[in-house]
Each structure stands twice: as C-alpha cells, then as structure tokens.
Amino acid sequence: MTARDVSHFLADDSDLPENERQLLGRARALIPRLAERAPVTTAERNVPPETIAEYHDAGILKILQPRRFGGLQGRFGLFSQIVEELTYGCASSAWVYAVLGEHQWIIASYPEQAQIDVWGDDPDAVAASSLAPRAAATPVPGGWRLSGHYSFSSGCDHAQWAILGVFLGEIGDPRTIAYLLVPLAETEILDDWQVLGLAGTGSKSLIVRDVFVPQHRCVMVSDLFAGTPPGALVHPDYPVVRAPRGFLVSYSLPPVAIALGRRALDIVCRDLATRVSRGVTKMAGSEVVQMTIGEAAAAIDAATLLLRHGRRATTEAVSSGRQITAAEALQARRDMVYAQHQIGWALERLCELSGARWVYDTDPLQEIRRDVMTILTHHAASRAAAYAPYGNMLLSRGRD
Incomplete structure (x- = not known):
C-alpha cells in the first residue's frame, strides 16, 4: 500500500x-x-x-x-x-x-513519584493495561498487595508497566475502583490470545501473584473522570490531565472501527464496479446494489463526521481551559458508540452485497468484519454503558 x-x-x-x-x-x-x-x-x-x-x-x-x-x-x-x-x-x-x-x-495523572518511577530512568517507557476491576487489592502498610488474572492487555509484550483496575474496598462498589501501576516484570504474561478479530494486538492476559504496590502508584477512577487526578497538580500547564476522562477517551479506540468502515466501503466499491454476477449481471448496473452502497456510505460518512467533528470540538474545549460539563462527556461517549455501531450495520450490508467471496480467509473484507465484530464487544462500544446514562440525563431534566 x-x-x-x-x-x-x-x-x-x-x-x-x-x-x-x-x-x-x-x-x-x-x-x-x-x-x-x-x-x-x-x-x-x-x-x-x-x-x-x-x-x-x-x-x-x-x-x-x-x-x-x-x-x-x-x-x-x-x-x-x-x-x-x-x-x-x-x-x-x-x-x-x-x-x-x-x-x-x-x-501523567498519577502522583508525582509514580511518574518518576515510570519515566525517571526511562522516558521512553510505556504501559499496557487491563482496566476492568478484576480483583480487590489487600491493604498493607505503605500500599497494597494484589493478585489476579487480568485479561485483554493489548500490547503487553511491548510495555514496561501495567495499569490494572482494582477495588480498594468491597468488590462491586464503584466508588472504590482505582488503577494501580505495576512493573510488567512483576507479572506473568499468559499467551491466551487466540481470537476472532484484532488478532495482531497481542491482547494477552497478565497474571499477578501477591505483588506489592506502593501507595503512590494509585489513582482513583472517580478522580480521572472528574478531571481532578493528582497529576493535575504535577502538570498545571497541561490541560489534558485536567480533562474528565470520559470526555476524551471516546476518541482513542473508536477511530479504529470507523477507519475500518471506510476501508471496507472502498474495497467493495472497487470490486463491484467491474464484477459480473454468475457470468451474466453487471452488478454496478443494479439499482439494488447502488441503493445498498449509497445507504452504507451514508452510515459510514455519518460515523466519520461524528468522529472528526467531536474530536475537533473536544480538543478545542480542553485547550480553552474551560470547565467540561458532565453532559458534554456523556454526549461524546453516546456519539462515538453510535458511530461504531453504524459501522457495524454498514459492514453487514456490504458483506451481504459482496456475496460469498468475503468468507475466504484471503479476502480483505473478512478480516475487517472480524475486527469490527471484535471491537463492538469492547466497553468503548457498549450501547448500555453509553446510551443509558445519556437517556437518564434527559429524563432527569424532565423530572426537574
């Protein structure tokens, strides 16, 4: 290419x-x-x-x-x-x-000493993660001890640190969810990444066995989503660290699905422009084919517009230093979840239109469909997690 x-x-x-x-x-x-x-x-x-x-x-x-x-x-x-x-x-x-x-x-959102631990001797250090809280950390003098099985750690083979979601209190209490920072060398990487899509991400599991985590390597998820993490005081001149996590994070992983939709449309249009079905029918001349392509393209363009407009608007809002409202964060997530599912819908139409060819492992449309199906299982594409809070916000206005 x-x-x-x-x-x-x-x-x-x-x-x-x-x-x-x-x-x-x-x-x-x-x-x-x-x-x-x-x-x-x-x-x-x-x-x-x-x-x-x-x-x-x-x-x-x-x-x-x-x-x-x-x-x-x-x-x-x-x-x-x-x-x-x-x-x-x-x-x-x-x-x-x-x-x-x-x-x-x-x-950058952690306390200063945690950032020194990560970057002090190695400014090129990066971190993988498993952010869903999968275990409770046990409090001990000076910090916590942690054991657990942490899955979906994309890129862990290339990282020096791991950010792990934990409960600091009772399991199931969202108020106690935190991210603990652990050296990758103190975990075991379990090669269990045999999957449907995004196969190349190496999103293996991390096994943690009674690892000590000092108190300064902790940030509360509630502080991240409020835009008030300890790192905001460490970097007072960096507005991104003060931005509520929910406002920006929707523009991190979702662009992958939206770009895949654009790739899929391009592949199908190039193929069907010259394909003759069963040796008789020029597919590009079919009104049904034209209509389906047009409808899929509209969905993909709408998703792309939501991405690019939202990305620009959130970037400008954060750079301005103004207060970001909870409603804005909820809308950003709503928009990007909707955009990703528009891609999934369009891809189903395109694959149906393409016929049996996409079932071959060598067909590029198959890998795109598998990748998008996998992306839509991620929390960043969860309709319940995005639409319910937004709908509740609208309904609460009506109750006031």
Missing part, C-alpha cells in the same frame, strides 16, 4: 500547527509499512517489534506524555487522528498504538 492508495481517506490537516503536521506526516509515512507487515502481525498474533520501534522513532508515543518527562505534551486530537490514519495500514497496529499512546495520559 502506498501513500497514494490511502490519500482519499486522510483528513485535511491544513489547519494544524506546523509541529502537529510534522508528527502527522511521520505517522502517515508508516502506513505502507504497517500494511506490508499486516499479514505477519495477524499470523504472529502480535505487533512486530520493528513497528513499535518506528512508533518510538517517529515520536508519536510521546504526544500525550508530559513535557517534564520528555514528552510533547500535545493535544488529544492529534493523537486520535493518528490512531484513525494508522488503521488504513493495519487495524491491530493502530489499536496497540492507541492503547500505549493513551496510557501516557493516564500515567
């Missing part, structure tokens, strides 16, 4: 500052290399080390890392746009970039 092959996918960057255009240009230069490695990435069930090295060399893993610790202290919108555009080369590689890159923001 060449830059020319994907140029029609790429968003306009003319309004970006020069430093951001340079970073975006470096990321775009990686797209053909990611595409070339994509078959190996899927076959090995892991992103190749050379891809991670190129992310480091391009500087794109430092976008959300604070300047004090060698990062660029950049805007979330640039990071999100890079996630989208890397997907045009390889979805699994873009997903791992999204995870490792976004976690620089979470690390």
